[in-house]
Amino acid sequence: MVPQTYYIALSAVLFTLGALGVLVRRNALIIFMSVELMLNAANLAFVAFANTYQHLNGQIIVFFVIAVAAAEVAVGLALIVAIFKTRQSIDVDTMSSLKG
Amino acid sequence: MTQVDFYVLLPLIILVTWACALLLVDLFIPKERKWLTALLAALGLALTLGFSLSQLGLENTGFKEMVVVDGFSVFVNALLLLSGLLSVALAYGYLKRMGIERGEYYTLMLFSISGMMLMAQAADLIIVFLALELLSLPLYVLSAFARPRADSEESGLKYFLLGAFSSGFVLYGIALVYGATAATSLTGIVAAASNGPLTGSGNTLLLTIGAALILVGLGFKVAAVPFHMWTPDVYQGAPTAVTAFMAAGAKIAGFAALLRVFATAFPSIAADMTPVLQAISALTMIVGNLIAISQTDIKRMLAYSSIAHAGYILMAFVPYGNPEVAPVSVAAGLFYLVAYALTSFGAWSVVIAVEQKEGKGLAISDYAGLGRKYPALAAAMTIFMLSLTGFPPTLGLVGKFYLFRAVIAGGFIPLAIIGMVTSLVSAYYYLRVVVTMYMQDGEPETEREFWLGLTTAGTALVIVIVSLVPQGLFTWASEAVLRLF
Numbered sequence: 001m002v003p004q005t006y007y008i009a010l011s012a013v014l015f016t017l018g019a020l021g022v023l024v025r026r027n028a029l030i031i032f033m034s035v036e037l038m039l040n041a042a043n044l045a046f047v048a049f050a051n052t053y054q055h056l057n058g059q060i061i062v063f064f065v066i067a068v069a070a071a072e073v074a075v076g077l078a079l080i081v082a083i084f085k086t087r088q089s090i091d092v093d094t095m096s097s098l099k100g
Numbered sequence: 101m102t103q104v105d106f107y108v109l110l111p112l113i114i115l116v117t118w119a120c121a122l123l124l125v126d127l128f129i130p131k132e133r134k135w136l137t138a139l140l141a142a143l144g145l146a147l148t149l150g151f152s153l154s155q156l157g158l159e160n161t162g163f164k165e166m167v168v169v170d171g172f173s174v175f176v177n178a179l180l181l182l183s184g185l186l187s188v189a190l191a192y193g194y195l196k197r198m199g200i201e202r203g204e205y206y207t208l209m210l211f212s213i214s215g216m217m218l219m220a221q222a223a224d225l226i227i228v229f230l231a232l233e234l235l236s237l238p239l240y241v242l243s244a245f246a247r248p249r250a251d252s253e254e255s256g257l258k259y260f261l262l263g264a265f266s267s268g269f270v271l272y273g274i275a276l277v278y279g280a281t282a283a284t285s286l287t288g289i290v291a292a293a294s295n296g297p298l299t300g301s302g303n304t305l306l307l308t309i310g311a312a313l314i315l316v317g318l319g320f321k322v323a324a325v326p327f328h329m330w331t332p333d334v335y336q337g338a339p340t341a342v343t344a345f346m347a348a349g350a351k352i353a354g355f356a357a358l359l360r361v362f363a364t365a366f367p368s369i370a371a372d373m374t375p376v377l378q379a380i381s382a383l384t385m386i387v388g389n390l391i392a393i394s395q396t397d398i399k400r401m402l403a404y405s406s407i408a409h410a411g412y413i414l415m416a417f418v419p420y421g422n423p424e425v426a427p428v429s430v431a432a433g434l435f436y437l438v439a440y441a442l443t444s445f446g447a448w449s450v451v452i453a454v455e456q457k458e459g460k461g462l463a464i465s466d467y468a469g470l471g472r473k474y475p476a477l478a479a480a481m482t483i484f485m486l487s488l489t490g491f492p493p494t495l496g497l498v499g500k501f502y503l504f505r506a507v508i509a510g511g512f513i514p515l516a517i518i519g520m521v522t523s524l525v526s527a528y529y530y531l532r533v534v535v536t537m538y539m540q541d542g543e544p545e546t547e548r549e550f551w552l553g554l555t556t557a558g559t560a561l562v563i564v565i566v567s568l569v570p571q572g573l574f575t576w577a578s579e580a581v582l583r584l585f
Binding site: 018045052080083 | 229275
């Protein structure tokens with residue numbers, strides 16, 4: 001039996017990695033994957049806590065999150081594809097037409 | 101599920117059903133008659149507004165305490181639906197003129213508004229998360245609506261990446277709060293935090309971190325410093341009608357959720373949260389107002405002004421743990437939200453009137469000569485700028501008065517002083533627009549369009565009239581927040 005704290009620690013590490021990825025990486029697709037990593041870190045935490053408390057709530061929430069993440073993928077990939085068609089690149093550093 | 105459950109969510113259900121139906125109906129509306137879609141969207145919003153107001157005085161929870169209807173939710177919903185109606189009025193002519201008249205625009209807007217309404221009614225953290233996504237996803241698409249225009253696409257992607265990033269924070273915060281209290285419903289969290297078997301120092305720490313992460317996530321949504329970096333880019337790149345909708349709607353919804361979650365669920369950690377809120381509020385006012393000074397683009401200037409106003413509204417949250425001051429201060433916050441929403445819609449309607457194709461007419465220097473050539477439009481813009489600054493006789497002044505009074509009553513005098521000084525600073529860049537309009541020569545071009553003109557004139561009139569008799573609105577706001585505490 002793996003102690004619950006290990007799961008929470010792992011989820012915290014995953015969340016941090018995801019957040020770092022968003023801040024450090026420059027490819028829109030990889031930033032997006034890092035965001036997904038953050039969401040899944042939260043999912044892991046939910047499941048671990050649900051297991052500790054012997055609740056179903058936490059596990060049900062994960063289903064909601066998965067559904068939301070799928071919707072986000074649909075919108076996000078559509079945006080990324082549209083941008084790629086216009087400028088042949090999805091590097092966020094080249095997106096600097098807006099500034100002041 | 102019982103009838104009561106459905107009655108609690110009735111306005112929302114009507115709006116979502118209407119939006120789904122509109123999506124289908126729009127398929128059969130030919131391209132040259134898209135005004136019909138706009139009309140139908142406005143009808144749906146008006147219908148929902150009617151049902152929402154019929155819930156006035158109702159206090160109930162539904163779906164196992166997941167959603168709630170009370171004075172606060174009715175107040176916020178009415179404000180959101182009004183913003184929706186104004187947005188349709190702004191969008192109708194603008195979309196046609198910019199050649200992006202597609203029916204999905206209105207459907208997406210209705211979905212986004214339903215997310216905002218759900219946010220105001222959420223009584224469970226997971227509903228807060230779902231509502232946040234429901235309001236954000238259509239907004240990402242709307243920001244990129246003018247594709248293949250590069251700046252609009254760029255604004256959509258930036259908003260999407262940072263919005264998804266921030267909802268990650270909200271979700272992880274919810275997970276930690278759930279870990280600390282074994283509950284996600286707001287009442288369950290309070291119960292566990294105050295007297296449950298779970299009170300221990302470890303759990304309190306977990307709860308505090310969770311609440312802080314939720315604050316970060318929602319801070320992104322309402323554009324509070326230091327989570328504001330996306331705002332100017334997104335506001336500038338998005339089609340102006342979308343920006344107007346975003347500036348009012350997303351902010352109202354974000355603050356509504358922040359308010360309900362913190363006031364209902366986290367009073368036990370107020371001692372830790374109040375200094376943080378105070379710092380964020382002060383920073384937001386200072387940074388927003390200072391950077392706005394150097395802007396030459398009107399959309400960017402209004403974006404920084406919206407950041408600054410988020411700071412003023414955040415002031416209302418600072419004393420949230422003090423049961424004597426909190427109701428007055430939150431009511432003042434709600435009042436300020438109304439004042440800000442109306443004024444910002446007015447200002448954006450003038451920006452839309454002056455904007456020309458291909459991003460022309462967006463520099464502040466393009467407003468030169470407006471006072472001589474279009475005196476009515478310039479007069480309206482003057483009223484909006486004065487209201488944003490907080491000059492009499494406008495709603496902005498009354499809102500700031502209530503806000504500063506509440507904050508001083510709560511004992512946060514330095515914060516009130518920062519608020520007043522930054523308001524003085526803001527006069528510089530707001531009045532610069534007025535000076536440009538009246539004192540400089542130029543040949544500005546404007547669009548004349550009935551619904552746009554009606555929005556400009558209507559908001560200007562309401563701002564002046566309500567500022568002379570503000571008591572009624574403030575009483576309503578006070579009654580609305582009464583049950584929160």
